[in-house]
Amino acid sequence: MNETVKTATLAPVVEARGIRKSFGHVQALRGVEFEARAGEVTALIGDNGAGKSSLVKVLSGVYTADEGELLIDGKPVHPGSPQDVRAYGIETVYQDLALAGDLTPYENVFMGRELRRSGALGKLGVVDRGRMRERTAEVFDDLNVRIKDHKGRVAALSGGQQQSVAIARAAMWASHLVMMDEPTAALGVAQTKSVLELIRKVADSGIGVILISHNMTDVLEVADSIQVLRLGARVATFRRGEATIADLVKEMTSGQSTEVTS
Amino acid sequence: MTLIRNDRSVGDTIAKGTGAAGVGAPRVLRAVLGRPSTGMLVILLLILVLFSALRPDTFLGTYNFRSIALAAAVIGVAAIGQTFVLTTGGIDLSVGSVLVFGTVVSAKVMGAMGGASAGWGAVGAGVAVCIVASAFWGLVNGLIITYLRVPALIATLGTLGMAIGAAQIISDGLDIRSVPSVMTNKIGYQNIAGVPVLVLIALVVAAVAGLVLWQTVYGIRTKAIGSNPEGALRSGVPVRRHLISIYVVSGALAGVAGAMSLAQFSTTTIAGHTGDNLTTIAGAVLGGTSLFGGVATIFGTMIGILVPVTLQSGFVILGVEPFWQTFAVGAVLVAAVFMDQVRRGTQNRR
Numbered sequence: 001m002n003e004t005v006k007t008a009t010l011a012p013v014v015e016a017r018g019i020r021k022s023f024g025h026v027q028a029l030r031g032v033e034f035e036a037r038a039g040e041v042t043a044l045i046g047d048n049g050a051g052k053s054s055l056v057k058v059l060s061g062v063y064t065a066d067e068g069e070l071l072i073d074g075k076p077v078h079p080g081s082p083q084d085v086r087a088y089g090i091e092t093v094y095q096d097l098a099l100a101g102d103l104t105p106y107e108n109v110f111m112g113r114e115l116r117r118s119g120a121l122g123k124l125g126v127v128d129r130g131r132m133r134e135r136t137a138e139v140f141d142d143l144n145v146r147i148k149d150h151k152g153r154v155a156a157l158s159g160g161q162q163q164s165v166a167i168a169r170a171a172m173w174a175s176h177l178v179m180m181d182e183p184t185a186a187l188g189v190a191q192t193k194s195v196l197e198l199i200r201k202v203a204d205s206g207i208g209v210i211l212i213s214h215n216m217t218d219v220l221e222v223a224d225s226i227q228v229l230r231l232g233a234r235v236a237t238f239r240r241g242e243a244t245i246a247d248l249v250k251e252m253t254s255g256q257s258t259e260v261t262s
Numbered sequence: 263m264t265l266i267r268n269d270r271s272v273g274d275t276i277a278k279g280t281g282a283a284g285v286g287a288p289r290v291l292r293a294v295l296g297r298p299s300t301g302m303l304v305i306l307l308l309i310l311v312l313f314s315a316l317r318p319d320t321f322l323g324t325y326n327f328r329s330i331a332l333a334a335a336v337i338g339v340a341a342i343g344q345t346f347v348l349t350t351g352g353i354d355l356s357v358g359s360v361l362v363f364g365t366v367v368s369a370k371v372m373g374a375m376g377g378a379s380a381g382w383g384a385v386g387a388g389v390a391v392c393i394v395a396s397a398f399w400g401l402v403n404g405l406i407i408t409y410l411r412v413p414a415l416i417a418t419l420g421t422l423g424m425a426i427g428a429a430q431i432i433s434d435g436l437d438i439r440s441v442p443s444v445m446t447n448k449i450g451y452q453n454i455a456g457v458p459v460l461v462l463i464a465l466v467v468a469a470v471a472g473l474v475l476w477q478t479v480y481g482i483r484t485k486a487i488g489s490n491p492e493g494a495l496r497s498g499v500p501v502r503r504h505l506i507s508i509y510v511v512s513g514a515l516a517g518v519a520g521a522m523s524l525a526q527f528s529t530t531t532i533a534g535h536t537g538d539n540l541t542t543i544a545g546a547v548l549g550g551t552s553l554f555g556g557v558a559t560i561f562g563t564m565i566g567i568l569v570p571v572t573l574q575s576g577f578v579i580l581g582v583e584p585f586w587q588t589f590a591v592g593a594v595l596v597a598a599v600f601m602d603q604v605r606r607g608t609q610n611r612r
Contacts, residue, residue, distance in 0.1 A: 083498065098496045100489035102556030103482070111486050112498035114479045125478040 011074055013038045013176050013208040014059065014090070019068035021054055028054040030232035031068065036177060036208045036225075041199060043211045043219040046229035047252045052212055055229065056179060059210070060092045061085035072176060089175030093166050095182040101155030105147055106136035108154055109169045139172045143201050160191025167198055177208040184218055196222045216245045228252055301601075302548055302565045309569065313576035320579050328458065334571040335464035336522045337541055338564055342471045343515030344542035345563045346508050349475070351488040351555025352407065352414035354509065357516045358538030359425035360399040364520040365530045366429040366438060368392035373440030380442040388445070392524070393517035399425050400513020404506030422539070429532060441528040450525035460522050464564075467518065472560035484508065488555025537588055541570045544595040552602055570594055 012035035021029040029051050036042040046052045057063040058070070061079040070077050072088050079085045082092075099108045110132045116122035133150065140147060145164045147157065154162055163183055170178045180199065184192040192215075199222055203209045213219050219226060226243060228236040228251040236251040313321045320326060340357050347354040368388040375384035399421055406417040452459045475481035486494040487501055495501045523531060543553075549566025551558035570591045577587050 082496070086498065092496075094496065098490065098493035100486040100493055100556065102485055102489040102552075107482055107486070111482075111494065114482060116479065125474075125480055127477060127479055127482060129477075 012036060012071070013073060014210075015069075015071040015074075016055070016059065017069040017071070019055065019058055019065045019070070021058060021063060021066050028232055029058070029065070032229065032232065033234050034227060036210050038176070038208045039203055039206050040224040041203045041209045041211055041222050043213060043223035043226045044229065045213065045216075045219060045226060045248060045252065050229040050252070051232040052229055053181070054232075056092075056181060056210070056212060059085070060090070060179060086173075089173075090177045090179065091170035091174040093163075093170045093178060093180040093183055095185055099154050099162055099166055102153055104151055105140075105154055105157075105165050106132045106150065108165055109136045109139070109172060111169075113173070135172075136168075139168055142205070143168050143171060143198055145198065158191065160187050160194055163187060163191075163195050164198055167195070167202065171202045171205065171207065174207055177210065178202060179210045179212070181212045182214065183211070184213065184215060192218065216248055219248070220245065230254070302550070302562065302569070305548075306565065306568055306572065309572050309576065313572070313579065317576075317579050321576060326575060326579065330568070330571055330575045331461050332458055332526060333575070334568050335458070335460045336519050336526060337538065337571065338464050338545070338567045339467050339522065340516045340519040340538060341542040341545040341563050341567045342468060342560055343512035344539075345546040345549075345551050345558050345560060346471070346475070346484060347414070347512045348543070348546050348551045348553060349484050349488045349555060349558040350505060350508050351491070352505070352508070353418065353543070353553075354403065354512045355415065355418040355539045356399060356403060356422040356425055357512065357542055358535035359422045359429070360396045360513050361516040361520040361523070361538060362530065362532050362535050363399060363425040363429040364392040364396035364517040365524050366433045366532065367395040368521065368524060369438035369440055369530050370432065372442055372445075373438060376442070377440035378443050380444075382444060384442050385445045385449075388442070388524070389521045392521040393514050396517025396520060397510050397514035400510040400516075401506065403513065404509035407509065408502045408505050426532075433530065433532065435532065437530045437532055439529040441524050443528070445525045446528040449522075450528065460526060463518075463522060467515070468560050468564050475558065475560055480504075485556050485558070488552075488557075490556075537591060540588075540591050540595055541567070544570050544591055544598055547595065547598040547602055550605075552606065553599055554602075554606070566598075 014034075014036045016032055016034040019029050019032045019034075020027070032051065032055055034044070034055060044052055044055065054063065058065050061082040061084050064078075064080065070079070072090070077084075077088060079088070100111060103111070106129075115128045115132050115135075117126050117128045122128075137150065139145075143164075145161075145168050147161060147165070149156070154165060157165070163186075167178070167180065167183065170180075183199070184195050187195060196218060199209060199211065203224070211219065211223060220243070224240050226236075226238040226248065227234055228238075228248065230252060238247070340361060344354055344357060368391045371391045372380060372384045372388035375387060402424075403414075403418050403421050406412050406420070407414050410417075412420075449459050449463075454462060475484065483494065483499050483504055486497075486499060487504060491501055545567030546558070546563045547553055547566070548569050549559065549562025549564070551563060551566075573590050573594065574587045577590065578584075
């Protein structure tokens with residue numbers, strides 16, 4: 001549609017083609033087209049019920065599409081579970097923080113993928129805290145995430161810092177794509193700003209980012225591509241700088257004038 | 263979320279509410295309560311000083327300290343299992359009944375293998391049977407909680423009834439005394455370098471459990487599940503399998519405690535364990551384990567369990583009616599949970 005020549009040469013890291021998904025008589029997705037490119041923040045917006053969360057759940061392996069094709073790095077894939085999707089190098093940051101508050105930042109980063117010591121101790125399940133702390137510090141450094149207390153509980157951190165830990169964790173494990181569902185919904189202004197900077201940094205590191213957000217200001221600030229869903233289908237795609245808030249709202253709400261008529 | 267526990271948010275809300283009240287407490291009190299193990303040592307010392315002042319001749323004797331240590335060793339091993347369960351945000355009310363079931367089946371087996379005059383072979387079989395029979399109830403608990411999605415409180419309340427009922431059916435409700443004398447003499451009464459063997463066993467179990475909780479994948483995942491079960495699941499932790507194993511561990515450790523109890527008393531004690539759930543939970547929570555999951559140390563539990571055990575011993579020496587012991591442990595449990603909430607209030611900034 002509105003895509004420039006430069007980005008068109010980059011193959012999408014994740015691509016959805018003609019995805020359909022119904023629940024009983026409700027058609028949540030009616031042939032959605034969607035693509036996200038490496039090194040870019042792709043915003044996915046739409047009104048409530050437009051199919052955003054259904055599409056994300058298909059992309060993250062929670063739902064299986066009734067029809068359509070899912071391509072990762074140009075190759076068709078058929079994930080049957082969230083574990084399958086993670087194996088493709090796709091990580092999801094959930095809206096409600098999926099961190100364990102009583103654990104330290106590095107224990108959270110390695111949760112479910114703990115590093116063990118080498119040799120017999122590792123076979124007995126003994127963890128290598130030193131190596132986990134080092135790796136975490138490196139990733140936090142790269143992404144400019146500053147945590148005061150690396151050995152303290154995550155619950156003692158501010159909401160913005162907690163979300164930063166969650167995003168850094170996803171970025172560390174994702175080789176292809178990080179999906180973020182309303183990552184700034186619970187945050188204040190200053191914290192939102194630093195999380196948006198972090199999102200930008202994650203994309204700049206070369207992996208793709210899908211950002212689901214209700215906040216048009218955030219979306220316009222950080223997204224390279226904005227794809228609008230309405231009634232289970234994509235109705236518009238904008239590149240950075242092409243759209244205003246009014247344009248986005250217009251596309252989200254039936255394509256008519258944004259003025260409210262009674 | 264419903265898979266594991268429905269009452270978390272309610273508990274957290276209550277915890278936060280009380281925590282806000284706790285902020286008003288004097289700074290010194292908060293500082294002491296804020297460090298579970300040291301705070302507990304202070305309280306334990308106060309209890310010791312009080313009983314010593316009231317009955318210096320009997321309370322301070324070697325005999326009394328030995329009996330406190332033995333009682334703490336047996337119940338302490340069960341409290342270690344309880345600690346793992348509480349760390350996941352669960353609870354095991356069935357420990358005492360499961361312990362009794364293990365001892366009854368074990369005593370039956372040892373009786374069939376020669377009873378009082380039987381040798382080490384019978385002891386080995388009896389100990390193994392005691393642990394396996396108790397671990398079986400832990401497996402039942404774990405399966406009910408994870409697959410039938412019955413909350414741990416109700417699931418283990420149910421098996422509490424089933425296990426004690428089954429024990430009474432097997433034994434006709436009468437204690438079985440067919441414990442090999444070699445078990446009583448060489449394990450129950452024996453000392454090594456002045457330390458009772460039962461206490462050494464408890465210390466070894468505690469050391470292993472402490473290392474597991476502190477330094478292993480298993481320990482970190484146990485805390486992760488107690489902290490945020492949904493988050494742990496999303497991060498790829500096999501939550502269901504882990505929870506089942508936790509209840510099996512709790513059952514197995516109740517079995518170890520049962521075998522120790524058989525060695526100590528050379529008989530089953532069917533009526534003697536109704537308060538074990540209360541005592542183990544109180545010990546763990548006093549030692550800094552959070553009733554809301556995610557936080558625990560085995561060292562804390564070993565100190566914490568000394569409080570109800572010392573209280574019971576002191577009450578016996580003072581000649582207080584035994585009913586008051588149960589009353590006191592109940593009160594201690596409530597106080598311990600209150601302190602847990604004050605602690606959480608001081609630690610969680612948000």
